[in-house]
Amino acid sequence: MKGFFSSALARGLFWQVIGTLVGAGLVTGIRALMGLSATDTFFFTEPAWVLGGFIGALSFLVGSGVTGDWIKWARGIDTPDHHEDHHTGWEKFVNVSLDHKVIGIQYTLVALVLISIGGLFALIFRTELAASELQFLTTDMKLFGQNGPQLYNTLMSLHGMVMIVSILLGIAGIINYVVPLLLGAQDMAFPRLNAFSFWIAVPAAVLLLSSLFLGGFDTGWTGYPPLSARAPVGMQMFFLGVFVAGWSSILGALNVLVTVVRMRAKGMTAMRMPIFVWASIATSLIALTATQFIGLAFQLVMFQRLFGMGFFDPAKGGNPVLFQHLFWFYSHPAVYVFILPGLGVISELLPVFVRKPLYGYRWIAMSSLGIALVGFVVWAHHMFTSGMNEYLRVPFMYSTLLVAVPTGVKFFSWVATLWKGKISTPTPMLFVLGGIVVFLMGGLSGPPNATVSTDLHLHDTYFIVGHFHDTIFGGFVFPFFAAIYYWFPKATGRKMNETLGKIHFWLMTPSFFVLTFGMMYIGLIGMRRRIADYDPALGIDTAHLILTISGFAIALSVLIFFYNFFVSIKNGEKAEGNLWNSRSPEWQVPSPMPVHNYDKPFEVVGEPYDYGLKDAGFVKFIEEPAKGKH
Amino acid sequence: MGHFVIVGILVIVMTVLTYFGLDAAGLATQMHPVAASAQAAPIDQLWHWEVIVVSFLFSLIVVPMIYSLVVFRQKKGELKDGEHMEGNATLEIAWTVVPLIIVVIFAYLGAYSLGEVRRVDPNAMVINVTGQQFSWTFEYPEYGFISTELYLPIDKQVVLKMQSTDVIHSFWVPEFRVKQDVVPGRVTEYRITPTLEGSYKVRCAELCGTSHAYMENPVVVVSSDAYDAWVAEQIKIAEESKTPEGQGKVLATKYGCVGCHSADGSPLTGPTWFNLYGSEVKLADGSTVTADDAFIAQSILEPNATIVEGFPSPSVMPPYALTDEEIANLIAYIKTLK
Numbered sequence: 001m002k003g004f005f006s007s008a009l010a011r012g013l014f015w016q017v018i019g020t021l022v023g024a025g026l027v028t029g030i031r032a033l034m035g036l037s038a039t040d041t042f043f044f045t046e047p048a049w050v051l052g053g054f055i056g057a058l059s060f061l062v063g064s065g066v067t068g069d070w071i072k073w074a075r076g077i078d079t080p081d082h083h084e085d086h087h088t089g090w091e092k093f094v095n096v097s098l099d100h101k102v103i104g105i106q107y108t109l110v111a112l113v114l115i116s117i118g119g120l121f122a123l124i125f126r127t128e129l130a131a132s133e134l135q136f137l138t139t140d141m142k143l144f145g146q147n148g149p150q151l152y153n154t155l156m157s158l159h160g161m162v163m164i165v166s167i168l169l170g171i172a173g174i175i176n177y178v179v180p181l182l183l184g185a186q187d188m189a190f191p192r193l194n195a196f197s198f199w200i201a202v203p204a205a206v207l208l209l210s211s212l213f214l215g216g217f218d219t220g221w222t223g224y225p226p227l228s229a230r231a232p233v234g235m236q237m238f239f240l241g242v243f244v245a246g247w248s249s250i251l252g253a254l255n256v257l258v259t260v261v262r263m264r265a266k267g268m269t270a271m272r273m274p275i276f277v278w279a280s281i282a283t284s285l286i287a288l289t290a291t292q293f294i295g296l297a298f299q300l301v302m303f304q305r306l307f308g309m310g311f312f313d314p315a316k317g318g319n320p321v322l323f324q325h326l327f328w329f330y331s332h333p334a335v336y337v338f339i340l341p342g343l344g345v346i347s348e349l350l351p352v353f354v355r356k357p358l359y360g361y362r363w364i365a366m367s368s369l370g371i372a373l374v375g376f377v378v379w380a381h382h383m384f385t386s387g388m389n390e391y392l393r394v395p396f397m398y399s400t401l402l403v404a405v406p407t408g409v410k411f412f413s414w415v416a417t418l419w420k421g422k423i424s425t426p427t428p429m430l431f432v433l434g435g436i437v438v439f440l441m442g443g444l445s446g447p448p449n450a451t452v453s454t455d456l457h458l459h460d461t462y463f464i465v466g467h468f469h470d471t472i473f474g475g476f477v478f479p480f481f482a483a484i485y486y487w488f489p490k491a492t493g494r495k496m497n498e499t500l501g502k503i504h505f506w507l508m509t510p511s512f513f514v515l516t517f518g519m520m521y522i523g524l525i526g527m528r529r530r531i532a533d534y535d536p537a538l539g540i541d542t543a544h545l546i547l548t549i550s551g552f553a554i555a556l557s558v559l560i561f562f563y564n565f566f567v568s569i570k571n572g573e574k575a576e577g578n579l580w581n582s583r584s585p586e587w588q589v590p591s592p593m594p595v596h597n598y599d600k601p602f603e604v605v606g607e608p609y610d611y612g613l614k615d616a617g618f619v620k621f622i623e624e625p626a627k628g629k630h
Numbered sequence: 631m632g633h634f635v636i637v638g639i640l641v642i643v644m645t646v647l648t649y650f651g652l653d654a655a656g657l658a659t660q661m662h663p664v665a666a667s668a669q670a671a672p673i674d675q676l677w678h679w680e681v682i683v684v685s686f687l688f689s690l691i692v693v694p695m696i697y698s699l700v701v702f703r704q705k706k707g708e709l710k711d712g713e714h715m716e717g718n719a720t721l722e723i724a725w726t727v728v729p730l731i732i733v734v735i736f737a738y739l740g741a742y743s744l745g746e747v748r749r750v751d752p753n754a755m756v757i758n759v760t761g762q763q764f765s766w767t768f769e770y771p772e773y774g775f776i777s778t779e780l781y782l783p784i785d786k787q788v789v790l791k792m793q794s795t796d797v798i799h800s801f802w803v804p805e806f807r808v809k810q811d812v813v814p815g816r817v818t819e820y821r822i823t824p825t826l827e828g829s830y831k832v833r834c835a836e837l838c839g840t841s842h843a844y845m846e847n848p849v850v851v852v853s854s855d856a857y858d859a860w861v862a863e864q865i866k867i868a869e870e871s872k873t874p875e876g877q878g879k880v881l882a883t884k885y886g887c888v889g890c891h892s893a894d895g896s897p898l899t900g901p902t903w904f905n906l907y908g909s910e911v912k913l914a915d916g917s918t919v920t921a922d923d924a925f926i927a928q929s930i931l932e933p934n935a936t937i938v939e940g941f942p943s944p945s946v947m948p949p950y951a952l953t954d955e956e957i958a959n960l961i962a963y964i965k966t967l968k
Contacts, residue, residue, distance in 0.1 A: 041943055145942075147942070149841065153837070153840065218837070224798055224836075227839060314815020319815070321813060354712055355704070355710070355711040355712045356711065356713060356715065357715065359715060360718075361716070361717065385809045387811050387816060390748070393744070397740050397741070398737045401733045404732075405729050408726075408729040411691050412722075413717075413722075415691055415695055415698075416715075418695055418702070419698055420633075420698075421698065421702050422702065422703075422704040422711060422712045423698060423699055423702050423704055424704040425703075433695070436695065437692060441688075445684075447683075451676055451680070451739070451744075452744045453672060454680070456808045457661055457808070459809055459835070460800060460809065461835070521662075524661050524662035524663075526662075526663060526804035528802070528835050530842070532843050535833075535846065607716075611714070613714045
């Protein structure tokens with residue numbers, strides 16, 4: 001435990017608390033001098049909390065030491081290119097490391113923590129929904145200054161955003177760990193920026209979760225004004241948390257793009273890059289260029305609340321619908337940020353377990369870019385009922401339907417890859433296959449939302465909830481689990497338990513089908529999104545009970561995964577060789593991966609997925625020592 | 631070629647099974663719940679076409695997947711790789727272009743369907759709708775009365791001119807299929823032709839705060855005779871409520887007070903009005919005040935001035951700038967609630 005208290009994580013959190021108090025104290029002092037009220041319901045006033053939260057996040061970064069090298073450079077002190085990592089075991093992961101593999105695992109671990117928290121929130125409100133009427137989140141109950149229905153809204157809203165942040169960290173985890181290995185690079189292009197991108201996400205998560213204790217907020221993850229302009233202080237912490245988390249996404253994406261452009265192994269031309277790298281490029285392009293818009297939208301509401309600016313206040317000439325445009329201009333492309341790496345994992349792993357080349361490699365690579373590109377011009381399909389210009393709904397319907405084309409290319413290519421292979425189904429492959437089918441369900445429930453007239457019925461109902469849970473589970477959660485089962489041996493030298501993995505899969509998958517199909521069904525009948533209670537006259541009590549049971553079954557399966565994960569780190573079956581019999585470069589060297597990746601650089605001499613072709617290597621290690629490459 | 635023939639047959643079988651499976655669940659030929667408007671017809675029609683295509687595409691992907699998993703699985707101890715197929719440009723172009731054609735067809739059908747849904751009857755009857763936390767109010771401008779129930783005559787197009795006094799709401803009657811947000815600072819339009827008599831509910835579909843789930847008001851579709859009778863009755867009630875109490879009750883409906891303040895003592899978002907006037911009210915700061923004219927007037931004009939014990943601070947109620955006469959009428963109405 002001593003190791004923990006002196007870790008970067010503990011120091012950062014300590015300084016975040018101090019920084020928050022200093023910032024809030026500063027505003028409180030100024031307010032007192034100006035004769036304004038100094039305290040409020042949650043001790044500090046809202047402006048004090050906001051500045052406190054912001055300074056707290058900055059203090060975390062300085063306190064944890066992740067900015068240490070930059071501060072030294074500013075003072076004219078040189079630092080070595082690589083830091084010798086003197087931490088061992090778990091301590092490596094709670095301290096600042098510049099190694100992309102450690103950072104990748106750090107991202108993944110925080111993502112798993114946030115998935116658990118977001119999942120716990122879901123279980124709480126799912127239990128409330130098991131029957132009509134309010135069960136335990138009643139108007140009489142009080143917790144964190146909120147009554148039951150308000151707490152329901154807070155938990156439901158936080159479930160959304162906590163899961164989104166966990167997904168962003170999860171994909172960053174896979175990309176960070178895998179992309180430099182696939183490229184044959186020693187690290188990411190900017191190791192310090194990489195560490196910064198990870199560490200800034202930690203205070204962001206703390207800010208986001210702190211909203212629960214500051215009165216919460218009742219707007220859903222979308223935070224539409226005017227409702228969000230009236231919500232309690234928790235709303236500001238939510239905005240601030242997302243704003244700070246956005247930096248992680250933007251800087252991380254920049255790093256990935258530079259790494260791919262600059263640090264590929266000799267001979268790795270664009271069309272010989274592993275397909276996951278293509279997916280990472282597509283997702284990073286979106287994250288780098290669109291994230292600013294959600295930050296901006298939230299910042300405007302923040303300022304509206306703090307300074308009385310009227311951006312979205314009709315009484316001051318503002319326009320509430322403008323917020324929705326700004327918000328969705330990021331938040332729609334963002335769903336492609338979530339799913340493209342997952343689809344990349346599917347394409348990357350499929351050939352390994354089918355023992356066949358990836359069918360139509362170029363088409364799959366281009367379809368990722370196609371989805372990313374079309375994804376930028378479809379945002380207003382979230383606003384068909386919003387009161388935006390009526391005729392503009394039609395072009396947005398056209399562009400939205402167009403997404404089906406590149407997505408279809410992926411599905412057809414995956415099926416063709418499976419065709420006439422020699423298919424084996426260990427746990428990672430099961431999750432790949434599950435991901436394909438679940439994502440298919442998500443994809444096929446999409447077009448009825450894209451055509452305006454049918455969407456007028458489906459919008460803001462549980463049909464949408466079912467649809468996007470399908471896309472996110474198929475596009476992220478299943479591939480994320482596949483990736484963990486697949487690359488776990490690379491990171492640890494041990495394998496996760498196969499039986500437990502299969503139990504995880506066979507418990508989660510059917511429960512999930514029941515959950516999302518049930519959601520779509522009750523949505524059509526009249527179950528609206530984001531409600532704590534529903535009319536018993538709708539006759540959907542039984543359906544809700546089944547959904548709640550499915551939700552708990554999924555939670556149980558994830559618990560089994562966690563058990564498997566943590567036990568296997570120390571006690572898993574040893575797996576130091578190329579246990580999946582993959583052609584990918586990272587599996588050509590023993591596991592766990594050495595600190596500076598490949599001892600000898602490699603050269604690309606063939607196609608990445610030439611399974612079934614004799615003597616067709618993908619990479620060849622160069623025997624003479626590398627010179628002048630860094 | 632054997633594999634392709636088998637898979638082709640299985641895809642057709644699976645498509646039929648999927649379609650009829652969805653139909654058995656009541657999800658194919660029309661959407662849930664029962665359709666009660668002329669606008670529902672083109673929507674349900676488009677949905678039906680989409681379900682057919684979805685059933686086919688689902689089978690087209692899932693059948694060859696499962697077939698491959700069974701037929702092309704790696705046998706025990708087998709270490710051989712699969713067949714070396716890298717791709718086929720013709721095939722890739724085909725499965726880019728064919729879906730593109732389907733997309734174009736549905737783009738046309740979608741636009742056509744939307745056109746049908748938005749078809750305007752120039753003689754449509756106008757009703758003004760106000761959404762507020764957490765209730766709906768309906769004003770019939772032709773007759774000058776307001777109501778908390780939306781009565782509609784069958785087979786006649788109505789156009790709802792909708793406004794919000796506070797946050798964004800969304801007007802949705804599932805049986806009518808159509809949904810439209812109600813946005814502060816602008817008037818949005820909801821055009822509907824009821825075709826089936828019955829009692830439905832308008833349910834707010836855009837999260838609008840703590841009691842969003844309960845923002846539901848009755849919508850009743852009746853024959854034109856029954857509608858005329860109802861209108862006559864409403865006019866009579868409006869005539870009778872020319873007294874201050876009566877006017878107060880009308881105001882309580884018009885401004886949506888009743889959405890949060892009950893008249894029968896039941897707990898809602900705000901304190902009940904039942905037995906309120908003249909009672910001793912406990913405040914959040916521990917003091918007590920008598921609920922007299924001045925206290926009630928202040929609570930309406932500045933909801934944040936005093937917070938009643940057990941209710942959130944700051945108050946979720948926006949300030950209402952009412953005239954002295956309106957306030958006096960409201961107080962007169964509150965006095966009657968005993």
